[in-house]
Amino acid sequence: MEKINSLQNAHVKGWKKLQTKKGRKQQGQYLLDGWHLVNEAVKAHVAIRTLLITAKQLATEPDLTQFPAVIEISEEVASHISATVTPQGVFAVVNLPKAAADPLANLDLTRPWLLLDNVQDPGNIGTMVRTADAAGFAGVAFGTGTVDIHQPKVERSMQGSQFHLQLISTDLGELVARFHAEDKPVYGSELNPEAAQYLDIDAPASFGLIMGNEGNGMSDVLLAQTDKNLYIPIKGRAESLNVAIAAGILMFGLYR
């Protein structure tokens, strides 16, 4: 089994670059960090190119030494390539899904979708994907300006849900048009004079729900394309809800 201990190793430099969108695009790969994500990928039959593992973690799963695509790495290399402060010491190098000529082909539009418009916090994004999975949504669309699907912190906070539903990067306006072409409504989440209380909505079996930027909300262009804007009534004195909390309340409230 190959062992790599040096931060100067060319492979190590390549893995480190997978922390950036540019690096992931150039190499056509991304990194899954930690046992939970690696196990979820295996369960989901995601093809793992290479498994990177420290001696300490390998000792817990000695059968892994039998596999050809396993590389033992030092703790130092593990810390270097991880985006976490205390990595577990196991990583899977995975191929990026091939960019489809049409990202909107083969979408399951029979169930709801969550649309992320310029959402910035990786933890919020990952949590929203996990919540969309739990709520039974078909997929999550990452709109222009939203943090990349395969950003390490996004991957980590999705906690395996990235393998349970459809995730696409797309212009959200085009996806909204697809929903409208099938007579399915798209709801915004921006408070305005015409906004409706979310509990007063009788949502159909499939719809789109757009969550906007943490500070600035949804883009005006997208707002103009929604069928209705929904608000969550605030009873106390909090100025607003965290975007992931609001998304959770809306998803579970609309799709029971």
Add this chain to the structure above:
Amino acid sequence: MEKINSLQNAHVKGWKKLQTKKGRKQQGQYLLDGWHLVNEAVKAHVAIRTLLITAKQLATEPDLTQFPAVIEISEEVASHISATVTPQGVFAVVNLPKAAADPLANLDLTRPWLLLDNVQDPGNIGTMVRTADAAGFAGVAFGTGTVDIHQPKVERSMQGSQFHLQLISTDLGELVARFHAEDKPVYGSELNPEAAQYLDIDAPASFGLIMGNEGNGMSDVLLAQTDKNLYIPIKGRAESLNVAIAAGILMFGLYR
């Protein structure tokens, strides 16, 4: 106006110690970090002992130089005493509320309470307090084992809601007994054979809702004292919901 530039200054050492529970207890003070929290404290008429501010921030609010209890600090001091990576450069030193002989005296039990049983993540805790505020809850009880109310990351993620509702540290069993003494139900959030779907519950105007530890759930002792355990139906393949998301769905679902 006093200026402090040295990390060796005794005041600086004291402020730094406010990051720990022990330091806060010894000094009877805690620190609010950033304009938003400082402004919320002023709005809530919280007595500010001392305002600490960098020259850069002072330039945006020059009138502050008139006040006696303002100290100009260097950027280095600001970084040292802040628990954030990029502090704004403004802090308020605030007295800890006096520990009441009976923390359960003077509680508003006419509206619901959120009870945190051994919750560990400061961001989750702060977000739950903010959400409880938005949902119109009367207060949040921090049970034994739960991270301290005045921990800097908890303070920050409460985003001002700490000044809008009652926050207490207490043995949760005693608070549950108080609810029961007034014939008000207390709901757990642990999946078990007798658990009820949260939407099937017709919650009264006041109740307790307990959220448990992120990994291990609620303690058995507390679980035995609940009137009902509630679950959120998971439709997809996510194993669980983030505790703050679950709390948001339950709070807004039960208290409309």
